[in-house]
Amino acid sequence: xxxxxxxxxxxxxxxxxxxxxxxxxxxxxxxxxxxxxxxxxxxxxxxxxxxxxxxxxxxxxxxxxxxxxxxxxxxxxxxxxxxxxxxxxxxxxxxxxxxxxxxxxxxxxxxxxxxxxxxxxxxxxxxxxxxxxxxxxxxxxxxxxxxxxxxxxxxxxxxxxxxxxxxxxxxxxxxxxxxxxxxxxxxxxxxxxxxxxxxxxxxxxxxxxxxxxxxxxxxxxxxxxxxxxxxxxxxxxxxxxxxxxxxxxxxxxxxxxxxxxxxxxxxxxxxxxxxxxxxxxxxxxxxxxxxxxxxxxxxxxxxxxxxxxxxxxxxxxxxxxxxxxxxxxxxxxxxxxxxxxxxxxxxxxxxxxxxxxxxxxxxxxxxxxxxxx
Numbered sequence: 001x002x003x004x005x006x007x008x009x010x011x012x013x014x015x016x017x018x019x020x021x022x023x024x025x026x027x028x029x030x031x032x033x034x035x036x037x038x039x040x041x042x043x044x045x046x047x048x049x050x051x052x053x054x055x056x057x058x059x060x061x062x063x064x065x066x067x068x069x070x071x072x073x074x075x076x077x078x079x080x081x082x083x084x085x086x087x088x089x090x091x092x093x094x095x096x097x098x099x100x101x102x103x104x105x106x107x108x109x110x111x112x113x114x115x116x117x118x119x120x121x122x123x124x125x126x127x128x129x130x131x132x133x134x135x136x137x138x139x140x141x142x143x144x145x146x147x148x149x150x151x152x153x154x155x156x157x158x159x160x161x162x163x164x165x166x167x168x169x170x171x172x173x174x175x176x177x178x179x180x181x182x183x184x185x186x187x188x189x190x191x192x193x194x195x196x197x198x199x200x201x202x203x204x205x206x207x208x209x210x211x212x213x214x215x216x217x218x219x220x221x222x223x224x225x226x227x228x229x230x231x232x233x234x235x236x237x238x239x240x241x242x243x244x245x246x247x248x249x250x251x252x253x254x255x256x257x258x259x260x261x262x263x264x265x266x267x268x269x270x271x272x273x274x275x276x277x278x279x280x281x282x283x284x285x286x287x288x289x290x291x292x293x294x295x296x297x298x299x300x301x302x303x304x305x306x307x308x309x310x311x312x313x314x315x316x317x318x319x320x321x322x323x324x325x326x327x328x329x330x331x332x333x334x335x336x337x338x339x340x341x342x343x344x345x346x347x348x349x350x351x352x353x354x355x356x357x358x359x360x361x362x363x364x365x366x367x368x369x370x371x372x373x
Contacts, residue, residue, distance in 0.1 A: 047081025089123025175205025184210025
């Protein structure tokens with residue numbers, strides 16, 4: 001197979017062609033024809049990777065295997081070729097059921113959707129004092145619960161509040177299993193967050209931050225908070241929900257300047273994504289979506305209705321060049337997750353592509369060399 005267009009490569013955008021089957025076989029310079037079919041003025045980007053997404057199109061990870069497939073297909077249409085369905089803080093049996101459902105879908109695969117890399121366990125190892133939109137079922141990461149989660153074999157990222165009891169032993173266990181440990185939904189201060197990042201790295205793990213700036217202390221002159229610990233780290237990665245509601249464009253630019261390729265966009269999308277304004281639900285709680293913003297009745301932001309193609313467009317509108325914007329939705333997440341076989345247009349990597357028009361709207365999505373949208 002051959003695709004022609006404006007290739008968004010790791011270091012530049014250049015007219016060219018990609019030869020591929022399941023993997024990229026060759027990339028060569030080419031002239032994009034002026035008006036010959038769909039190749040005209042199209043951009044070809046590496047497939048997007050969403051490491052934190054609860055739902056979409058009326059479906060939620062907590063609803064089971066059929067819902068996971070539905071929400072994954074929704075995000076595929078918006079360019080996501082690798083996805084981590086994400087849990088929410090619910091009673092422990094519900095969380096385990098969701099993990100087993102992700103494992104079921106992952107094992108079976110999706111011929112009409114993205115790759116299910118595994119699960120992001122966002123709840124319940126979070127602070128009861130910094131729940132955000134999480135329901136009040138937080139628990140400590142004691143060895144029993146950590147062991148049960150790891151035994152599912154599907155957890156790839158865990159959100160953890162480092163001030164919780166048993167947090168240190170949980171960090172060691174998750175890091176030893178290759179799970180990315182992401183600091184979030186926490187009341188920890190700068191020092192405690194910095195120590196947690198050091199513990200994660202010392203255990204051979206990869207440190208992250210769950211939706212940077214949200215559900216954690218802000219940056220103040222005398223109270224720098226966990227966001228500062230992540231921004232000052234030489235090793236930590238951080239997610240960011242760039243719908244321009246969760247994070248101001250100036251804060252995004254600051255984080256991008258400091259973290260560079262260790263910053264990754266996520267959607268944190270809820271079941272209402274793609275369904276327009278109205279009443280939806282998150283973790284058993286009523287959510288109102290108005291003007292693209294999801295809130296609980298008390299006004300708390302409740303996840304998002306963002307898609308990664310929307311995040312890409314927001315980054316470009318904020319002044320990010322296309323090469324760096326593409327990294328924020330693809331390569332940076334691939335590196336964070338240890339997925340060295342995807343995230344860039346390079347020979348030998350997976351043939352995961354997003355074809356976009358001049359307005360950066362998705363026209364085609366390819367997964368493993370197959371056109372799935």
